[in-house]
Amino acid sequence: MAKLTVYGTPVSVYVRIVRLLLEETGAAYDLKSVDIFDGENQSAEYLAKNPFGKVPTLEVDGAFIYETTAITGYLDTVVAHHKFSPSDPLLQARMRQIMGIVDSHLYAPAIGSIAIQRLIVPSQGGTTDEEKVSNAVAPVKQSLEAIEALTVGTPYLLGSEISIADFYLIPVFTYLSQTPEYEITIAQAPKLQTWWNAVSQLPSVKKVCA
Numbered sequence: 745m746a747k748l749t750v751y752g753t754p755v756s757v758y759v760r761i762v763r764l765l766l767e768e769t770g771a772a773y774d775l776k777s778v779d780i781f782d783g784e785n786q787s788a789e790y791l792a793k794n795p796f797g798k799v800p801t802l803e804v805d806g807a808f809i810y811e812t813t814a815i816t817g818y819l820d821t822v823v824a825h826h827k828f829s830p831s832d833p834l835l836q837a838r839m840r841q842i843m844g845i846v847d848s849h850l851y852a853p854a855i856g857s858i859a860i861q862r863l864i865v866p867s868q869g870g871t872t873d874e875e876k877v878s879n880a881v882a883p884v885k886q887s888l889e890a891i892e893a894l895t896v897g898t899p900y901l902l903g904s905e906i907s908i909a910d911f912y913l914i915p916v917f918t919y920l921s922q923t924p925e926y927e928i929t930i931a932q933a934p935k936l937q938t939w940w941n942a943v944s945q946l947p948s949v950k951k952v953c954a
Contacts, residue, residue, distance in 0.1 A: 752799030
């Protein structure tokens with residue numbers, strides 16, 4: 745088995761996506777912290793691994809893979825033998841739609857605005873920007889309702905088996921569920937409420953997202 749090393753900040757949503765997949769496979773891997781808060785991700789050493797300075801980066805026997813979609817696709821193929829991708833073409837498309845919604849539409853307002861303003865800014869002695877939070881509610885609600893419409897299974901988003909789509913959404917919910925805006929944004933998404941109640945109890949989720 746190849747030696748796997750994940751570089752990144754443990755609290756990062758995208759680092760957690762990769763770690764959830766690895767934990768669910770039971771694969772051995774090393775986690776090497778790269779602190780995005782003190783600029784370590786912009787060091788020459790890290791930029792040699794990932795020229796964009798983002799986390800995570802996966803090292804496989806000396807080769808580096810960056811971009812979470814590429815990392816999860818690689819790990820699903822090589823480590824999980826496609827366990828986390830539905831074989832049905834339509835369900836596979838739904839999985840990629842959910843991943844795309846998280847990347848393009850949900851992450852920025854849910855994490856970049858609501859979670860940071862509600863959880864990070866006050867913890868550092870700052871004052872929440874209420875306007876920024878308020879402006880983020882509608883796009884988060886739209887994104888969650890879109891994912892709700894794509895959710896076709898139980899207990900996971902696409903059925904009885906966990907998929908990469910679940911790994912993408914779980915870390916976002918971990919943070920969003922700790923904010924007052926959670927109830928508002930999830931109000932019209934009962935399937936996602938049920939889903940979150942189930943997946944939040946998974947041992948891998950408790951380990952990675954605690």
